[in-house]
Amino acid sequence: MYIDILDLFLLTLITSIIYYWVCAQRIRELALKVAQQECKKLDLQLLEGSVALKKLRIKRTHSGRLGLIRDYIFEFSATGDERYLGTVTMFGLSVVNIDLQPHRML
Secondary structure, X not given: OOOOHHHHHHHHHHHHHHHHHHHHHHHHHHHHHHHHHHHHXXXXXXXXXXXXXXXXXXXXXXXXXXXXXXXXXXXXXXXXXXXXXXXXXXXXXXXXXXXXXOXXXX
């Protein structure tokens, strides 16, 4: 039995896809935790308890390394009546920015 180059390529491709998916899930969970902490700090309700990937783009760091910037959106409420959007921007496992729409305060 021998391994064909196509088999090796397919195995590498499948392994890379699984690795990307696992890393993306870990980053999404971190973005959710950051959104929960920000809502708790500002006494807001995080609606539906989830974040959704809005935008994915490639950026080069100061050291020249390429990486992915992910923008996650979430909904929150101050009074329970209105819905507002928030954004968590992640570069790898680092939080770049948290942005909340102007909202009514209690």
